Amino acid sequence: xxxxxxxxxxxxTACHAGPVRVGSKNFTEGVLLGEVATQVxxxxxxxxEHRRQLGGTAVLWRALRAGSxxxxxxxxxxxxxxxxxxxxxxxLPALRRALSxxxxxxxxxxxxxxTFALGVPEGLAAARGLATITDLRAHPDLxxxxxxEFIGRADGWPGxxxxxxxxxxxxxxxxxxxxxxxLASGAAHVTDLYSTDAEIASNHLRALRDDRHYFPDYxxxxxxxxxxxxxxxxCARALDALAGRIxxxxxxxxxxxxxxxRRTESDVAAEFLSTRLRAGATAxxxxxxxxxxxxTWEHLAMVLSSLLAAIACAVPLGxxxxxxxxxxxxxxxxxxxxxxxxxLALLVLLIPLLGIGVGPAVAALFLYxxxxxxxxxxxxxxxxxxxxxESAEALGLPPRAKLLRVELPLAMPSILAxxxxxxxxxxxxxxxxxxxxxxxxGQPIMTGIRLDSTATILEGAVPAAVLALVTQAVFGWLERxxxxxxxxxx
Amino acid sequence: MDAIVELRGVARRxxxxxxxxxxxxxxxxxxxxxxxxxxxxxxxxxxxxVNGLLRPDAGDALVFGTPVREDTAPALRxxxxxxxxxGGLFPHLTxxxxxxxxxxxxxxxxxxxxxxxxxxxxxxxxxxxxxERYPQSLxxxxxxxxxxxxxxxxxxxxxxLDEPLGALDPMVRAxxxxxxxxxxAALRKTVLLVTHDLGEASHFADEVVLLREGRVLxxxxxxxxxxxxxxxxxxxxxxxQKSLWGVGAA
Numbered sequence: 001x002x003x004x005x006x007x008x009x010x011x012x013t014a015c016h017a018g019p020v021r022v023g024s025k026n027f028t029e030g031v032l033l034g035e036v037a038t039q040v041x042x043x044x045x046x047x048x049e050h051r052r053q054l055g056g057t058a059v060l061w062r063a064l065r066a067g068s069x070x071x072x073x074x075x076x077x078x079x080x081x082x083x084x085x086x087x088x089x090x091x092l093p094a095l096r097r098a099l100s101x102x103x104x105x106x107x108x109x110x111x112x113x114x115t116f117a118l119g120v121p122e123g124l125a126a127a128r129g130l131a132t133i134t135d136l137r138a139h140p141d142l143x144x145x146x147x148x149e150f151i152g153r154a155d156g157w158p159g160x161x162x163x164x165x166x167x168x169x170x171x172x173x174x175x176x177x178x179x180x181x182x183l184a185s186g187a188a189h190v191t192d193l194y195s196t197d198a199e200i201a202s203n204h205l206r207a208l209r210d211d212r213h214y215f216p217d218y219x220x221x222x223x224x225x226x227x228x229x230x231x232x233x234x235c236a237r238a239l240d241a242l243a244g245r246i247x248x249x250x251x252x253x254x255x256x257x258x259x260x261x262r263r264t265e266s267d268v269a270a271e272f273l274s275t276r277l278r279a280g281a282t283a284x285x286x287x288x289x290x291x292x293x294x295x296t297w298e299h300l301a302m303v304l305s306s307l308l309a310a311i312a313c314a315v316p317l318g319x320x321x322x323x324x325x326x327x328x329x330x331x332x333x334x335x336x337x338x339x340x341x342x343x344l345a346l347l348v349l350l351i352p353l354l355g356i357g358v359g360p361a362v363a364a365l366f367l368y369x370x371x372x373x374x375x376x377x378x379x380x381x382x383x384x385x386x387x388x389x390e391s392a393e394a395l396g397l398p399p400r401a402k403l404l405r406v407e408l409p410l411a412m413p414s415i416l417a418x419x420x421x422x423x424x425x426x427x428x429x430x431x432x433x434x435x436x437x438x439x440x441x442g443q444p445i446m447t448g449i450r451l452d453s454t455a456t457i458l459e460g461a462v463p464a465a466v467l468a469l470v471t472q473a474v475f476g477w478l479e480r481x482x483x484x485x486x487x488x489x490x
Numbered sequence: 491m492d493a494i495v496e497l498r499g500v501a502r503r504x505x506x507x508x509x510x511x512x513x514x515x516x517x518x519x520x521x522x523x524x525x526x527x528x529x530x531x532x533x534x535x536x537x538x539x540v541n542g543l544l545r546p547d548a549g550d551a552l553v554f555g556t557p558v559r560e561d562t563a564p565a566l567r568x569x570x571x572x573x574x575x576x577g578g579l580f581p582h583l584t585x586x587x588x589x590x591x592x593x594x595x596x597x598x599x600x601x602x603x604x605x606x607x608x609x610x611x612x613x614x615x616x617x618x619x620x621x622e623r624y625p626q627s628l629x630x631x632x633x634x635x636x637x638x639x640x641x642x643x644x645x646x647x648x649x650x651l652d653e654p655l656g657a658l659d660p661m662v663r664a665x666x667x668x669x670x671x672x673x674x675a676a677l678r679k680t681v682l683l684v685t686h687d688l689g690e691a692s693h694f695a696d697e698v699v700l701l702r703e704g705r706v707l708x709x710x711x712x713x714x715x716x717x718x719x720x721x722x723x724x725x726x727x728x729x730x731q732k733s734l735w736g737v738g739a740a
Contacts, residue, residue, distance in 0.1 A: 391578030394541050394650075395640070396567030401595045409582045484582035486624035 023069035033073035068355035108243035145188035310369030318377025361433030376418025380411025499549030571641025688731035
């Protein structure tokens with residue numbers, strides 16, 4: 001127990017000391033870049049942790065500002081759209097100044113852009129000599145199969161057509177996946193895509209260059225905390241050295257290696273490091289057993305610490321609520337309201353207060369555990385027969401003795417049932433901790449959903465189900481130990 | 491010597507009716523006084539005003555010369571034993587756990603507790619090995635004997651018994667009546683015993699307090715109630731009870 005508390009305290013307070021933390025967004029390219037950043041820092045001799053797929057821009061940016069992470073990969077267009085609003089994404093010095101005012105440094109562009117693009121089958125592009133979007137003007141006979149979203153957006157097809165003066169004879173809106181098939185069958189020739197999509201490689205497409213810079217500038221960079229340069233100069237240098245090292249074909253190939261060939265991000269990033277950067281890669285992927293063991297520890301630590309804290313708060317609250325019915329209904333009402341907040345929303349609300357990682361996850365589980373424990377403590381205490389309550393009083397027991405020796409033991413079956421409910425709910429809810437970088441069984445589940453890999457999902461889901469069953473069994477045993485024999489049936 | 495228990499204008503009303511009209515009474519020390527009367531006459535209320543489970547609306551109940559109030563009640567209660575109809579034993583504790591609860595909180599060592607429990611078990615005619623059982627596996631009579639031992643552990647000068655034999659079958663009841671009377675005689679304690687049963691009253695009482703609808707009708711030895719009734723109801727109550735049992739009570 002002590003060890004658990006220490007681990008927790010350490011995790012919560014170690015935000016500014018300890019290892020370098022790299023965060024990543026919740027899509028494959030984000031995780032890959034996070035893994036590359038992690039491994040180059042590792043190769044530079046730094047102790048690095050990768051907090052995978054934490055969420056979207058808002059979450060990562062806040063975590064970076066708060067010091068919960070030290071670095072993550074971002075796109076210049078996103079920075080101007082969501083972080084330094086209104087700046088020109090192409091004006092890198094201005095961007096760098098604006099970020100530096102907030103204590104954040106930015107590497108030079110990594111070498112590729114992930115923006116809207118038009119893709120053409122490689123064979124066709126070679127035959128017609130297509131390399132840029134301008135080249136399309138000479139080929140109005142090509143059929144365009146564009147996604148409905150792209151056709152609809154003002155900054156999509158309508159703007160693109162007038163910017164380039166395109167006048168294709170045939171433009172069709174269709175589902176994105178169908179568009180790829182239409183291209184493969186030759187029924188259509190051009191489609192819209194993101195310029196580093198894995199499908200570019202798997203469908204043998206060529207992304208035409210946006211030579212008139214119509215699409216916003218979405219060049220990949222790495223943002224890192226300015227204080228990293230002081231804390232770990234080697235790491236900051238290693239991140240800066242990634243500038244210009246990842247071109248679009250490389251990024252597309254890495255995305256495809258994960259999404260199509262089903263390799264792990266760390267494996268693909270390690271290969272990139274050893275072949276492109278000639279750096280010693282540290283991609284030793286732990287065995288499945290070791291992975292599950294690590295997840296189990298993270299999961300248990302979250303559940304146990306939140307549960308213990310909830311018991312420590314909820315039982316006294318329940319005692320108080322049972323004695324003062326009016327305050328009691330307020331307490332129960334408040335705990336009930338907490339219960340109605342969707343877990344995802346609660347986690348997001350807690351990020352500004354507690355950063356990312358174990359903190360908000362434990363806090364959310366703690367808040368969810370309050371209601372069942374408070375409720376059952378109140379129920380248990382109120383259910384004590386009046387004659388027993390009076391006997392305790394008439395005996396001349398002081399209030400403390402009455403509570404500890406008579407009332408709480410009599411309410412114990414009910415309190416334990418509440419704790420059991422809280423524990424089982426926590427085991428399930430803790431899987432959402434992965435959304436804020438707390439690890440646990442939710443990590444493989446989220447990765448599995450992202451990669452559409454059932455095996456990976458099961459690696460989290462099965463242990464979580466087993467843990468829920470084990471929790472039930474442990475409480476069965478605890479009830480036999482803690483509920484006095486005189487209160488048990490039979 | 492001052493009376494151990496004294497009521498000075500004590501009154502208590504309940505929202506639904508019933509309770510106790512202002513009552514001034516003092517009880518004879520070292521004697522057994524039976525509070526007698528039909529259901530709802532206020533006899534249990536009176537007892538619960540004495541140990542402070544109920545607060546009076548007016549007046550004071552004095553025990554050992556001290557008014558029973560919120561702040562004085564806990565200490566006073568340790569000097570008065572209390573036994574109710576079903577014993578009020580705590581189901582989560584064994585018989586021994588029940589009798590040891592207060593003494594161990596008061597810091598008695600285990601040997602002293604066991605010694606005292608053995609003496610009292612002997613007095614209450616309870617085999618000591620039964621103390622190892624939980625209340626649920628004791629008979630009704632055994633539970634009342636454990637409750638009596640528990641009430642006597644700290645050697646209180648005052649014993650309050652609220653229908654202690656009410657839930658027992660007649661055979662057990664007769665046996666326990668005999669044992670209790672012997673115990674009271676041996677202990678010479680001041681006892682207040684609530685019952686609605688004249689036979690039981692005649693068995694225990696040095697004095698009787700007969701109540702009706704929250705008022706004390708008569709206070710004195712049972713013979714005085716029979717011979718010089720203070721109210722026609724006294725005679726009616728006594729004769730109704732006698733005809734119920736078909737025997738003389740005294």
